[in-house]
Amino acid sequence: MTTIGIHDIELATTHNVLPLADLAAARGVDPAKFEIGLGQSLMSVPAVDEDPVTMGATAAARLIERTGTEGIRSLLFATESGVDQSKSAGMFIHGLLGLPQAMRVAEIKQACYAGTVALQSALGVIARDPEAKVLVVMSDIAKYELAGSGEPTQGAGAVAMLISADPALVEIEPATGVYSADVDDFWRPNDSTTAVVDGALSLKAYLDALSGSWDDYQANGGHPIGEIDRFLYHQPFTKMARKGHRELAKHTGAELTEDVLEASFEYNRNLGNTYGASIYSGLISLLHHDDDLAGKRVGFYSYGSGSAGEFFTGVVRDDYREHLYREPIQSELAERNxxxxxxxxxxxxxxxxxxxxxxxxxxxxxxxxxxxxKGGARQYEAN
Structure with a gap:
């Protein structure tokens, strides 16, 4: 049977960064509320000439430089920070990168869950045509009202993934569990530049979708929890992933240690919330900071407010270390303004x-x- 999964992956963020200790000082809040209570240290902030398109194009360009474009016939762009109500932000990336015209391009939206919808769609494309490859880009800017409860959980970042048969990094296994419920825990009206969030309801919806998607995963032939070696969770802030892990332990009756989460937090605690990219920036962080992943099964819990959740698993390839590129993102994080x-x-x-x-x-x-x-249209250019 053909294996399908993540062949390459890349992460990008913004030019600017704000230390949360400085935000805490300005708001008259104990810095520990952000550093320990949320598990966050820094927050990426876009410059005036940055947005989800520029971040997504940067991540995709780094990946394409390594892999080339041969076989890529689909570009799926996942975002809840869309720049146009009609035109896919992926079309701007298609032009900036000079990708082939023989390609389908589309944008996918369902809050922070959109990246996983794009991934699962890509897996379906390749199951039908194993010679095909799909470029998946997820890019978001988390933005809330000034001085609001969500302010310290803002952030920005983009992840690009090449999905293919016989992947070099992670084979995505076929069993999956899904869950959806219409919940007003988080939304952004068309006439607002900032999101609206009910924090308590959002946490409940997150945990409900986790339990529901896990149960559906088990009902559809998923692996027992004892066969899963690492866990990745959607991370609007890293403490949320800890809450999810504890809920999964309670729900299943398993003893789950939190040390298996630590490597996945390294990048997100310094990026802030990247919405749809957060679980996959967690994957990159795990691959970059855990040296004992060969052959290990990773559980993924993807969540998007509103609300939708999905639980699935992937197995890390034995030679994954030979296909990692730590330098671009680590330098970018260290050199932010x-x-x-x-x-x-x-x-x-x-x-x-x-x-x-x-x-x-x-x-x-x-x-x-x-x-x-210009003329009502957004303009992008190579820098």
């Missing part, structure tokens, strides 16, 4: 209306930038 609280507030409130032409200052050092608005 540290901004002040006042600079953060200014960037947060900076929104370009589509009705007027505007050019953005050149700030980001990334390969691509958002150049501004």
């Amino acid at each position: 540290v901004i002040t609280f006042d600079e953060y507030v200014e960037l947060h409130e900076n929104v370009l209306p589509s009705q007027a032409d505007a050019e953005t200052p050149r700030v980001t050092k990334a390969p691509f930038r958002f150049a501004g608005i």
Whole structure:
């Protein structure tokens, strides 16, 4: 039987970063509330010429430089931070990267669950045509009201994955469990630039979807919990993953230690919430920081508010270490521009209306930038 999964994966983030200790000081909050209570240290903040398209294009370009484009006939872009109500943000990436015209391009939305929908869709494409490859890009900016409860859980980042047969990194196994329920725990109205969240309800919905998707996973031939070696959870903040792990232990009656989670937290606690990319930036972090993954089975719990959850598993390939590229993201994280609280507030409130032409200052050092608005259309260019 043909194995299908993640052949290559890449992560990108923004030019700027805000230490949460500085946010805590400005808000008159004990820094431990963010560092320990949320499990977060830093928050990526986009520059004026960065957005989900530029981050996604950067991650995808790094990956394509290694793999080439041969066999890629689909580009699926997953986001809840879309830049247009009609045109897929993936189409901008298609143009920036000069991808072949013989390609399907589409955007997928269901809060933070969209990246997994794109992954599962890609697996289906390759099951039908094992010679095909699918480029999956997920990119988001988590943005909440200033001084609101969600403010310290903001962030930004993008993950690009190449899905193929006989993957080099992780084989995705066929059994999966899904769960959906119409819950108003989190949403962003069309006329708002910030999301609305009910924190208590969101936690309940997250845990309900975890239990429900796990039960469905078991009903559809999933592995017993004792056969799963590592666990990845959607991470709006890393403490949420700990809550999920404890809930799964309680629900199944298994003794699950939290040490198996630590390696997956390294990047997310320094990126902040990346919405749909968060579970897969957790995967990259796990691959980069756990040296004992060969042949190990990883459990994935993907969640998106509103709400939807999915539990599935993947097996890490024996020679995965030979196909890892730690340098780009580790250098990018270390070299981000540290901004002040006042600079953060200014960037947060900076929104370009589509009705007027505007050019953005050149700030980001990334390969691509958002150049501004012309004739109501967003303009992008190589940097």
